[in-house]
Amino acid sequence: MPGGHVVHSLPTGAVQFGHGAPDGYTFQYSNCTGRRKALFIGINYFGQDGELRGCINDTKNLSNFIIENHGFKREDMIFLTDDQRDPNFQPTHGNIIRAMQWLVKDAQPNDALFLHYSGHGGQTEDLDGDEEDGNDEVIYPVDFKQNGHIVDDEIHFTVVKPLPAGVRLTAIFDSCHSGSVMDLPYLYSTKGVLKEPNLAKEAGAGLLSAAGAYARGDIAGVATSLFGLAKSAMGNNDAYEHTKRTKTSPADVIMWSGCKDVQTSADATISSQATGAMSWAFITALKANPKQTYVELLNSIRDLLETNYSQKPQLSCSHPLDTDLLFVM
Incomplete structure (x- = not known):
């Protein structure tokens, strides 16, 4: 592997959390051989202030990529985009929550779920005290002016909390202020862990x-x-x-976000197509080299973006992640 990395083999069965957690506090990796389901949310906010251009394109590009390369099927996907006529598939507050519930319903160990959001993100005052900077991260449904934004706590409660051990959920949030938009407690830098819950203290x-x-x-x-x-x-x-607020999970939840909580994500034009810079970089990095470890892929994505963009993509996880495992989804 590049850089002389030794690739570790995927552990099977229960893995101890470590980090001061008691025995029996475990999680399980997914080998991603089970059922596959995917949810794509792309919002261009037609006719609204801050209209975007690349978000619906992102859903098309990423869905085509995972169909062609990762065994997903179109009939197991839901698309919520604001160019659709059917009101059930508009990316409204209610439809997004319902679709998230559909995604995780009846999930079994080794299933592979995929969630992609491309649209506006922001911050709001944290009301339950679980954010160090005093702000919750939010996403903006197409009807946010009428029905409000969706806060990271609610996203976590809807798509992370119901998952049993051994289910993989791979999420990509290509939105501003998205570093911790799923409230996953382990956040990885390009070299190692940045943040983790202090389980010893909690114990x-x-x-x-x-x-x-x-x-x-x-x-x-x-x-x-x-x-x-x-x-x-x-x-x-x-x-x-x-x-x-203990937001660890026995499931295998991995999130790639477009930037840190304090940053914005670019709505870019690349090869004359409107696209989210993060969505483009994720696809481009994996097409160039499909077999990368988590830390290699994080660095590949960062390298693609850093020439033109200030945003620094983040990798976060619901459990301590061995970043020298091969990335699977």
């Missing part, structure tokens, strides 16, 4: 009982341990809030 504070129940899919257990914690904390609201 020491007795906060992982709820997380453990969540990892097992035991929602009743989550409720019980949260309730118990709330009572024992005697009004220690911080601990209670922190427990609710």
Whole structure:
């Protein structure tokens, strides 16, 4: 491999979280051999302020790419774009949430799900205290003026939280301020980990009982341990809030985002076609070299963009990721 990288083989079965988490706090990689489903959301905001040009093109380019190279079928895809006449396929607030629910419904271990969003993104004041910079990241449905934006917490709750161990969800958000738009706790730089939940601290504070129940899919257990914690904390609201926010997952969720939370993503023209710069770079990097590790692919995407764009794409994950594994989806 370029740069002398040793490619690691994909672990099978349960993998310990490590990072101070108790034994039994595990996740599972997907080998992506199961069912495939994909959701594409592309919004050009026709006739609105800030109209974009490349977002619908992005959905076409990426869907064609994963059909041709990754075994996805068009009949297992939903497209929400604002050039469609059928109101059910307009990228409205309600339709986006419903389509996200469709994507993750009945997912089984080793399934491969794909989510792509190209449109406006932004930030709003964080109301539940889980963002270091005081801002939640949001996406803007076509009807955001009437029905509001969609906040990262809701995206996480809708597409990450329901997934059992061993399900892969690969997501690409080609939007501004999208670095943590799925609230995935492990964020990777081109060299290593930037951010991770402090699981040792959480374990020491007795906060992982709820997380453990969540990892097992035991929602009743989550409720019980949260309730118990709330009572024992005697009004220690911080601990209670922190427990609710443990956003690790036993599933295998990987997100490529167009930029850091503080950055904007370019609506570009490349080879005389309007396109999102991140969507273009993802396809271009994999076409040039289909077999890359996660860290190599992150660097390839960054290299393609850095000559013309200031945005720095981010790789984030729901669990500690071995970035020397081959990227699969």
